[in-house]
Amino acid sequence: MKDIAQRFPQNPLLMPKDLPPSHEGLQVISLLNPGAFRFGGKVWLIVRVAEGVAQKEGVIFFPALNATGNTEIIEVPLNDPDLIATDARVISYKGLDYLTTVSHLRLLNSEDGVHFAEYTAIPSLFGEGRLERFGIEDCRVSQINDTYYLTYTAVSDSGVGVGLRTTTNWQQFEKAEMILPPHNKDCAIFEKKIAGKFYCLHRPSSKEIGGNYIWLAESPDARHWGNHQCLIKTRPGLWDSARVGAGAAPIRTEKGWLEIYHGADATHRYCLGAFLMDADDPSKVLARTTEPIMVPTETYELSGFFGYVVFTNGHIISGDRLTIYYGAADEYVCGAHFSINEILGMLVYD
Ligand code: MAN
Numbered sequence: 536m537k538d539i540a541q542r543f544p545q546n547p548l549l550m551p552k553d554l555p556p557s558h559e560g561l562q563v564i565s566l567l568n569p570g571a572f573r574f575g576g577k578v579w580l581i582v583r584v585a586e587g588v589a590q591k592e593g594v595i596f597f598p599a600l601n602a603t604g605n606t607e608i609i610e611v612p613l614n615d616p617d618l619i620a621t622d623a624r625v626i627s628y629k630g631l632d633y634l635t636t637v638s639h640l641r642l643l644n645s646e647d648g649v650h651f652a653e654y655t656a657i658p659s660l661f662g663e664g665r666l667e668r669f670g671i672e673d674c675r676v677s678q679i680n681d682t683y684y685l686t687y688t689a690v691s692d693s694g695v696g697v698g699l700r701t702t703t704n705w706q707q708f709e710k711a712e713m714i715l716p717p718h719n720k721d722c723a724i725f726e727k728k729i730a731g732k733f734y735c736l737h738r739p740s741s742k743e744i745g746g747n748y749i750w751l752a753e754s755p756d757a758r759h760w761g762n763h764q765c766l767i768k769t770r771p772g773l774w775d776s777a778r779v780g781a782g783a784a785p786i787r788t789e790k791g792w793l794e795i796y797h798g799a800d801a802t803h804r805y806c807l808g809a810f811l812m813d814a815d816d817p818s819k820v821l822a823r824t825t826e827p828i829m830v831p832t833e834t835y836e837l838s839g840f841f842g843y844v845v846f847t848n849g850h851i852i853s854g855d856r857l858t859i860y861y862g863a864a865d866e867y868v869c870g871a872h873f874s875i876n877e878i879l880g881m882l883v884y885d
Pocket residue numbers: 624625634672688690695720
């Protein structure tokens with residue numbers, strides 16, 4: 536399978552041991568799926584830090600934020616018949632689902648886009664309120680004029696939805712209420728309004744009829760979204776047969792809006808592909824890659840917290856050069872360069 540990513544020789548750029556845990560008693564299990572943006576002449580990553588609790592034999596511990604925003608540890612004996620723990624990421628206990636880790640978002644910056652250091656003058660962003668009790672994840676950062684729109688996955692016992700916070704200075708944040716209710720994630724706001732309206736890609740999931748597809752929505756204010764349309768479906772027999780989801784904000788090219796997305800198959804192997812939307816009417820999908828543009832191949836992509844995963848929700852553009860930052864094996868933060876023209880050349884038009 537074709538893979539046109541030029542991976543950084545320095546990969547992985549960040550590993551769990553590189554950042555301290557947020558609280559005593561927690562361990563950093565994974566650093567993954569960063570949003571990326573430019574601010575004050577630097578390249579920034581807003582990294583998902585997934586934390587768990589040290590496990591002891593015979594017992595399973597998992598964290599959750601309580602009503603006051605503090606981490607509380609839930610403990611279940613491994614032999615409890617009400618426990619189903621077959622996926623490294625999720626636990627089912629007494630018929631309710633929990634995560635094995637709780638994620639928050641941390642800011643790092645870099646002069647060269649390769650060597651990143653934590654920037655503690657901007658406080659980490661944690662889940663707030665009952666709809667973010669199991670944490671916040673996979674933040675996309677879209678900039679429109681001076682405002683940065685942070686769209687992220689908000690997880691709680693009520694489900695997985697999309698949260699929004701905005702900022703102009705990375706010191707004060709305004710939190711909107713949940714903008715897209717469960718089950719929904721992978722929301723990326725376009726960085727330009729089209730005919731006066733905000734647009735976003737998002738990924739609702741339907742358990743019975745339908746599936747895990749990429750949708751488009753529009754909004755007057757980036758908070759209230761409507762006119763939902765389904766754009767991209769999974770393709771039986773291909774690398775994106777089980778789920779698809781948007782990466783970072785679409786890239787405005789001469790040919791239209793180019794979106795890098797992830798696709799997974801039934802074995803949970805996550806690859807990246809691309810599709811192109813019409814410049815004036817993004818509900819029109821013009822082309823899509825049949826082959827992935829990036830496939831997990833390196834050791835750090837094949838083996839980790841959850842192996843065979845390359846997943847991106849952050850990039851930086853400089854002319855034809857697209858630098859994607861990605862989560863590898865749900866454990867490490869990595870980087871790769873692409874040529875935008877080369878990606879456009881892999882698109883297959885309808
Ligand atoms: C999936 C995975 C996890 C994530 C949950 C909730 O199970 O992507 O990493 O924590 O969804 O979003």
